[in-house]
Amino acid sequence: MTTGSPVLRFAPSPNGRLHLGHAYSALLNADLADRMGGLCRLRIEDIDPARSKPDFIDGIVADLAWLGLTYPEPVRRQSQHMSSYRAALSGLIGRGLAYPCFCSRGQIRARTASDSESPCDPDGVPLYPGTCRHLDVAVAQDRAARGDPHTWRLDMAAALHSAGPTHGYIAFDEAGARRVAADPARWGDAVIARRDVPTSYHLAVVHDDALEGITHVVRGRDLEAATDLHVLLQALLGLPVPHYRHHPLLLDPAGEKLSKSRGSQSLADLRQAGRTPGEIRARLGFA
Numbered sequence: 484m485t486t487g488s489p490v491l492r493f494a495p496s497p498n499g500r501l502h503l504g505h506a507y508s509a510l511l512n513a514d515l516a517d518r519m520g521g522l523c524r525l526r527i528e529d530i531d532p533a534r535s536k537p538d539f540i541d542g543i544v545a546d547l548a549w550l551g552l553t554y555p556e557p558v559r560r561q562s563q564h565m566s567s568y569r570a571a572l573s574g575l576i577g578r579g580l581a582y583p584c585f586c587s588r589g590q591i592r593a594r595t596a597s598d599s600e601s602p603c604d605p606d607g608v609p610l611y612p613g614t615c616r617h618l619d620v621a622v623a624q625d626r627a628a629r630g631d632p633h634t635w636r637l638d639m640a641a642a643l644h645s646a647g648p649t650h651g652y653i654a655f656d657e658a659g660a661r662r663v664a665a666d667p668a669r670w671g672d673a674v675i676a677r678r679d680v681p682t683s684y685h686l687a688v689v690h691d692d693a694l695e696g697i698t699h700v701v702r703g704r705d706l707e708a709a710t711d712l713h714v715l716l717q718a719l720l721g722l723p724v725p726h727y728r729h730h731p732l733l734l735d736p737a738g739e740k741l742s743k744s745r746g747s748q749s750l751a752d753l754r755q756a757g758r759t760p761g762e763i764r765a766r767l768g769f770a
């Protein structure tokens with residue numbers, strides 16, 4: 484689906500108001516799209532039914548417009564495309580690359596806590612110990628049919644075997660482009676579909692980046708390690724691999740990354756306090 488010219492995207496999750504970190508990412512995407520002679524799309528990543536709120540979507544659009552950023556229509560809202568993610572998930576299940584996992588977070592925690600050697604994924608979460616990987620298929624199907632809540636996990640060993648030794652991507656920044664080797668195995672049997680929806684962030688993002696013809700993904704460094712998993716999913720699903728740039732995160736005065744949950748000042752707060760879009764742009768280096 485590439486048009487020949489670069490396509491970037493800004494893809495916020497509407498579970499809070501945008502803060503300066505989002506503004507930086509949105510402005511950087513727009514600036515790069517401009518300089519590369521391409522365009523930047525907006526995508527609303529609202530797969531989380533509990534945390535995504537329509538008010539936050541309206542807020543995102545208003546905050547971006549206030550900053551002077553507009554986007555081509557239609558703006559994709561992931562919650563409206565669950566059947567597409569379900570189809571991608573079913574394909575992986577049908578190929579024996581994903582299995583249902585009935586373990587609760589508490590059960591996994593208890594199991595991994597008793598083993599001080601448990602390796603962790605790049606987010607510091609103990610790797611799934613594989614409890615449900617070898618469940619009898621008939622038993623698992625029966626439990627799922629009875630409505631026993633379950634996630635779907637990628638069978639990492641099977642996935643690596645199926646995808647072959649293909650994994651890497653081009654990372655780009657001001658200094659140029661370089662090849663980065665990906666190591667998806669460090670995520671273990673990652674969750675690719677949550678209990679409540681037939682996808683996870685990882686599956687939906689690779690699906691949509693391909694569908695929307697995204698050629699350059701520019702996002703925060705907190706998602707750099709996840710790219711290893713994304714590259715594997717792209718190989719499994721036969722999707723193109725965009726170029727990636729992972730920008731530094733903005734930190735608060737205490738050196739913590741800005742976050743909605745830690746109550747970092749939102750763009751709406753700054754607007755209320757009389758700051759202008761020009762001041763925000765200048766503060767973030769986009770004057």
Ligand code: GLU
Pocket residue numbers: 494495496528688701702703706
């Ligand atoms: N929706 C993700 C977030 O708000 C960003 C996803 C991405 O850029 O790949 O953190």
